[in-house]
Amino acid sequence: MELRHLRYFVTVAEERSFRRASQRLHVSQPPLSRMIKQLEAEIGVELFDRSPTGVDVTAAGAVFLEEARRALHVANDAVEKSQRAARGDFGHIEVAYYGSVIFGVIPRLLGEYRQLKPRVAVRLSSLTKDRQIRALREGWLDVGFARYYRSEPDIASEIVWREPIVLAVHADHPLTGNTSVAMAELRDEPLIVFPSAPRPSFADELLGVSSFSVQ
Known part of the structure; x- marks a missing residue:
């Protein structure tokens, strides 16, 4: 049994005529009549009482009509939802963040996304x-937010926010007062960074460009 069999049956039942149903379905009458006969044979009951003036559903046909x-x-609902999901209008997305990056631009971006796609659930981790x-x-992850210094060749990425990187030193430090500091100038300086895990960290990547690492 195919969906078209159900659609043809419902149309014949509504039109109470094979001729009118065939016109509405844009199919010729003999194949339509044969298809209804095949449907009746498949389910084992007569769905229509046939007469020269038209057709009416039987008691079994009335029950089958409701279920059809x-x-x-x-x-139809499944098709519509699948199409909407393919367009990104329905379903859910998995979004990940790390650390304090969640306090930046992400809440605003997620708010804008929810306005555009109100029926898409956003799962944060x-x-x-x-x-x-x-x-x-x-x-299994759709979007990730983190501080990246280098892009990954197999991962599509986009810059959504730029943060200034500042150097905090003692007021008496030789670099105090400089409007800019090259990374190479920090090579011999003791650095305070986050704990060793997870590594490599953003600081490791940043300092690695200048060919030295966090000790």
Whole structure:
């Protein structure tokens, strides 16, 4: 049994005539009549009382008509939802962030997304940058927010926010008062960074450009 069989049956029942149903369905009458006969044979009951003036559903046909309409509605709804999901209008997305990055521009971006896609559920989780990359490659994460210094060749990325990087030193430090400081100038300076895990950190990547690492 196919959905078209149900659609043809419902149309014949509504029109109470094979001729009018065939015109409405844009099919010739003999194949339509044969298809209804095949449907009746498949389910084992007569769905229509036939007469020279037209057709009427039998008691079994009336029950089948109600269920057929429900089945067609469910099928049409499934098609519509699938199409909307393919357009990104329905379903859910997995979004990950790490650390204080959640306090920046992300709330505003997610708010704007919810206005554009109100029926898409956003699931938030906290993942380190390395775990985000792994999850994106595994396919279960849709979007990740983190501080990246280098892009990954197999990951599509976009800059959504730029933060200034500042140097905090003692008031008597030789670099005090400089309007800008090159990373190379910090090579021999003791640095205070976050704990060793997770590594490599954003600081590791940043300092690695200048060919030295956090000790």
